[in-house]
């Protein structure tokens with residue numbers, strides 16, 4: 001199933017708000033998970049699992065360390081799904 | 083020709099007892115060796131301090147103290163105990179078992195006594211077996227004890243484990259009951275993830291390579307893949323908790339307490355969220371002060387919770403044990419009555 005970037009971003013915003021309590025409005029493609037959004041490596045595990053369930057993709061452990069910004073995660077998911 | 087069997091009965095937790103080592107070790111004492119700091123440890127795990135046993139506090143002496151406290155509270159003597167189940171991964175002898183040493187020092191060397199190896203799930207495995215032994219009529223009163231001296235098997239220089247593991251003992255007595263007070267256990271393994279938490283090398287390595295010895299081979303300390311364990315605990319093991327509630331026919335809002343294995347406060351909080359534990363339920367957080375004591379953590383947390391919240395005596399609690407194996411077990415129990 002093809003996923004649009006805008007839909008994935010909207011989904012990631014909801015997930016990060018749920019996991020880390022960051023208002024969705026302040027989450028943008030260029031935000032850094034750790035530095036801007038206070039999503040540390042353990043919260044990131046929760047974001048990744050929620051994203052896998054929501055978008056039906058697999059995000060391997062090795063790939064997670066490369067997901068530095070919200071945009072990295074969105075693009076990874078879009079590519080994995082398409 | 084037929085075989086005579088007693089009718090299936092019910093079981094309950096009659097009492098709980100515990101022993102905490104005397105020495106409390108704050109984060110400040112351990113951070114230098116692992117280039118860490120109090121803030122990082124608390125933020126990742128909730129741990130502020132842990133207890134390390136001294137030379138005079140052994141697996142057996144700690145377990146003995148916990149069992150004697152549980153016996154006193156149940157108003158039973160060791161002669162009333164016909165079975166002892168001991169869960170540990172840190173008794174330093176392969177055989178005979180820690181359970182036989184313990185039952186001997188407790189003063190009833192004729193009782194059935196054996197160890198189980200299910201790491202941090204060991205206590206819940208023991209409760210599951212004890213409950214079924216009592217229900218089936220094989221045993222009348224079973225002492226279930228979880229005890230660990232993990233400071234003997236933790237590398238103080240390992241940044242992934244040194245701040246987590248700790249020492250202590252906790253015990254419950256499981257006996258007969260009119261009503262069902264221990265729900266069905268939901269248990270199992272994810273044994274294909276055996277590598278996530280290990281104690282290597284094997285003892286035989288020291289004999290096979292005497293020239294190398296501990297200096298080169300290392301000691302069988304715990305090592306773990308932290309994020310793999312975190313993910314498994316939060317997302318797989320939480321489902322086990324939900325199943326245990328369903329199996330017992332209990333809704334989360336009917337619980338008095340949630341007492342999962344004390345591994346990491348973030349895991350505990352995320353599990354509570356996944357299981358939809360309402361705010362009315364008291365969540366055990368003994369990890370903060372006393373660290374992760376593996377098989378001992380649930381009865382230790384239960385004991386302190388009942389001390390801090392005496393109104394929880396007789397209420398329902400969800401227990402979830404999980405750890406190296408990977409293995410897990412969960413059940414709903416009625417907390418013991420006020421002694």
Ligand SMILES: CC(C)(COP(=O)(O)OP(=O)(O)OC[C@H]1O[C@@H](n2cnc3c(N)ncnc32)[C@H](O)[C@@H]1OP(=O)(O)O)[C@@H](O)C(=O)NCCC(=O)NCCS
Pocket residue numbers: 040041042116117118119122123126127202241242243245306307308309311312345346349374404405406
């Ligand atoms: C152990 C645990 C706290 C480690 O947290 P983590 O986020 O996985 O840690 P990582 O190894 O990925 O390291 C993340 C960062 O913290 C740093 N770090 C790792 N260990 C550290 C320590 N002890 N002190 C300070 N910083 C540390 C790393 O260098 C890394 O920094 P970087 O992002 O700048 O590169 C966590 O994985 C955990 O609790 N897992 C569950 C384990 C458990 O409960 N086991 C028992 C089950 S019975």
